[in-house]
Each structure stands twice: as structure tokens, then as C-alpha cells.
Amino acid sequence: MEYSDQTLHLSDLATLEGVNYVIEDSEFTNCIMRGPAVVMLERTSASSGEVTIPNQDADTVIVVAEEGRRVVPVGVVVIRGCTFAGCTFENVSFFGPSSQMDGLRETFMSNVAQ
Secondary structure, three states, X not given: OEEEOOEEEHHHHOEEEOOEEEEEOOEEEOOEEEEEEEEEEEOXXXXXXXXXXXXXXXXXXXXXXXXXXXXOOOOOEEEEOOEEEOOEEEEEEEEEOHHHHHHXXXXXXXXXXX
């Protein structure tokens, strides 16, 4: 699916897969992506967007997975094979391994003081 210039609620886009929800193979351009949600990114890219972060503290929206975790916790929305361009994430937290979360801090959240 392709979405452009819309305000979208992640819960409306996600479909059930096992015990979790998935948003898959979609393109989003200049959209506002609204939670509440905790998301895990798989094969997904983002450019020129932003994340609204309470008190400008990236740790409030970053959840680092335990070392070696292979199972996605129940309730996490998996975003797989998607692209985001110029999108804003509101009331969304991100879950993943420390290397991926460090990458988000350095790129997508680079405007936030560390």
C-alpha cells in the first residue's frame, strides 16, 4: 500500500500475525504515524522524518531488547519491509537490539540531545 500526506493510526494499519500485529510492504510519504504503539523495525527504512519525544530524551521512546532475545514480545507491532519519507512518529516507542537502537539515535533521532 502507498500512503501520502495523511494522519494514520498504527493500530488501524496493523494486521494480526500470530500473537503480534504487523504492518508490511507499505510506503509512507509525509505522513503522521500515531500510536500509542511499541514498534519493531525489520527491513524498513526512514528518511527526513522525526519522532516526537517527551522532554527531548530519546531513552523515553527506545526499548532495548535483552541480549540474544529472539522472540518479539506480545503487543509489539512489527513494521516489515516498509519505507517512510518525511514522516513524523507521535506517541510511538521503538523496540530492538542495542545496535539497531543506537543506529536510530544516531540517525533518525540525531536532532535530540543525548
